[in-house]
Amino acid sequence: MPKILTDLPGPKSQECLAKSRRFEPVCIGDQMPVVWAEAHGCLITDVDGNEFIDWCSGVLVTNVGHCHPDYVAALKDQCDRLHNCYDFLSPQRADLAEKIISVAPDYLDKVFLVTTGSDATEAALRMARRYTGKWEILAFHGAFHGRTMGAASAGGSLGVKQGYGPMVPGFIHSPFPYCYRCPLGQESCDSCGFKCLEFIDWVISKESTGQLGAVITEPYQGGAGSIIPPPGWFEGLEKWRQANGLLLILDEVQSSFGRTGKMFAMEHYGIQPDLVTLGKGLGSGVPCSAVLGRSEIMDSLPPGSMGSTNGGNPLSSRAGIAAIDIIVRENLVENSARQGAKMMAAFQEMQAKYEPLGDVRGQGLVLGLEIVTDKASKTPDKDMSRRIVEECWHRGLVLIAPIGMYGNVLRVAPPLVITDAEVQESLDIFEAGLKAACG
Numbered sequence: 099m100p101k102i103l104t105d106l107p108g109p110k111s112q113e114c115l116a117k118s119r120r121f122e123p124v125c126i127g128d129q130m131p132v133v134w135a136e137a138h139g140c141l142i143t144d145v146d147g148n149e150f151i152d153w154c155s156g157v158l159v160t161n162v163g164h165c166h167p168d169y170v171a172a173l174k175d176q177c178d179r180l181h182n183c184y185d186f187l188s189p190q191r192a193d194l195a196e197k198i199i200s201v202a203p204d205y206l207d208k209v210f211l212v213t214t215g216s217d218a219t220e221a222a223l224r225m226a227r228r229y230t231g232k233w234e235i236l237a238f239h240g241a242f243h244g245r246t247m248g249a250a251s252a253g254g255s256l257g258v259k260q261g262y263g264p265m266v267p268g269f270i271h272s273p274f275p276y277c278y279r280c281p282l283g284q285e286s287c288d289s290c291g292f293k294c295l296e297f298i299d300w301v302i303s304k305e306s307t308g309q310l311g312a313v314i315t316e317p318y319q320g321g322a323g324s325i326i327p328p329p330g331w332f333e334g335l336e337k338w339r340q341a342n343g344l345l346l347i348l349d350e351v352q353s354s355f356g357r358t359g360k361m362f363a364m365e366h367y368g369i370q371p372d373l374v375t376l377g378k379g380l381g382s383g384v385p386c387s388a389v390l391g392r393s394e395i396m397d398s399l400p401p402g403s404m405g406s407t408n409g410g411n412p413l414s415s416r417a418g419i420a421a422i423d424i425i426v427r428e429n430l431v432e433n434s435a436r437q438g439a440k441m442m443a444a445f446q447e448m449q450a451k452y453e454p455l456g457d458v459r460g461q462g463l464v465l466g467l468e469i470v471t472d473k474a475s476k477t478p479d480k481d482m483s484r485r486i487v488e489e490c491w492h493r494g495l496v497l498i499a500p501i502g503m504y505g506n507v508l509r510v511a512p513p514l515v516i517t518d519a520e521v522q523e524s525l526d527i528f529e530a531g532l533k534a535a536c537g
Contacts, residue, residue: 099141099151099519099523100150100151100495101147101148102148102494103147103148104147104148106148107132108147109146111131111144111145114145115133129499130488132150132496133145133146136165137164137165138165139165139166139513139515140152140163140164140512140513140515140516141164142164149494150496151494151495151512151523152164152513153495153496153497153510153511153524153528154496154497154498154509154511157511158320158352158379158511159378159381159382160379160383161356161425161513161514162382162421162424162428162513162514162515163514164383168420168423168424169382169421172416173384173416173417173420175416176412176413176416179412181411181413182408182412183411183412185405185406185410188412190412190415190416191211191410191412193419194209194211194410194418195209197418197422198380198388201422201426202362203370206374206392208390208391208393208396209388209390210396211406211409211415212388212389212406212410213387213406213408213409214244214377215243215244215352215377215378215387216246217387217409218375218376218377218387218388219243219244219246219314219349219351219375220244220249221389221404222373222375222391223249223252223314225373225391225398225404226312226347226372226395227311227312228398228403229395230311230312232310232312233311234307235270235312235314235347236269236272236302236312236313236344237252237269237271237272237313237314237315238254238271238315239254239272239273240254240276240321240323240503241253241255241271241274241319242254242255242316242319242320243316245258247265250265251265251266251268251269252314254271257321270301270302270306270310271301272294272297272298273297274319274322274325274327275287275292275294276319276322276323278325278459281294287328292331295334295335311345312344312345312346312372313335313344313345313346313347314348315335315347316349316352317348317350317358317364317366317367318464320353320464320501321501322501322502322503323466323501324460325466326460326466332367333367336369345373345395346371347372347374348369348373348374349375350363350375351377351378351387352464354374354376354378354380355376355378356425356434356514357462357464357511358461358462358464359431359434359435359439359462359463360435360462363461366461372392373390373395374390375387376389376390381418382418382420382424383417383421384414385408386414425514430515433514434463437463437518437521438460438463440518440521441460441465441525442460444525445465448532452536453472453473453536454472454482454532454536455467455469456470456476464509464510464511465509465510465511466508466509467510468506468507469483469500469508478504480500480504480506483500483507484500486532486535487500489531489532489535490528490531493530494527495524495527495528497509512524
């Protein structure tokens, strides 16, 4: 449980922060000044010995918890054997591909291993263009698919594009169903009849050159504020894209491997994506990502047309194998669903008590808390969001800096190993921080 021994940040933390300010650019991030020394399970220890419960999982990465002993043992063993062999085959790479296929839907039968989520996005976009022979791809407002140029161009927000000049051509963007703040001005998602789906045809008729070959979307929009589409929306999108003969690329970089209470978030919906990007929880600490897809698409690219210096290296492959084994063996998918339901119920109770908690949404152990000045106006309150994060930090709970289109959404995403006691303790701390921020 949390233990705060010094003023925050402590003296050793301040020394490290000063060094970072001296030698690193400010573009890296805007988190609370927590200087991590070590972490185990759901508990972080900073360089001053202060201990915190983790609600960020290194931005949805450490699904199996920090420094799981079986995970660490596998990496230590691999470090003595082999780290990199370029695109020569290693047993670990082949074993990881087999392991991913073993937990994926049956029709997805090939895996291309790379390093980061952006890598996986770029690879999937290239595969879709090469396979279809068409260069246009439909994406959605608010989307985040990575920071490389192709991935950023597929993204639907200003943050990853501003100041970088022209984006990669060929992307068409349409509204995503952000029902709390409907971009099309609808009163209720229950009665609108999915106007955002109907709007896609209008956008295409005005922007496309007739070369549309694929659709890319997240199962829920993470960076935009953990926005969960309403029931039936994905089924409608699936029907529409199949009627138009388009591939579906599903970006599961942050939503897979138990995060949403399912092994893959696609299991919540009646959809069959052709390509699925994976990352974050796949490596659970060591960078590892992949594109999972149909063999007819994957095998349409000739040998040598795609590759990666570090993709599928023996160390990251061993990490992925260990992570998937732990997730399956320790029933972490089920724990994510169970603990997530408990946290959702608690947040809904808080929502009724605290005026700034405007909306609560989520699946499994990824939840979004939208902070507003008042529930009637829904005016985003970025300053209040930051105060809540700071109040929680001082009490021993670490959250990611506020996210969302307006910087007013708190993302709750602890490691999937979180226990009943840690859930209750962290919820108590959060409510105390929320109450303090409200004054």
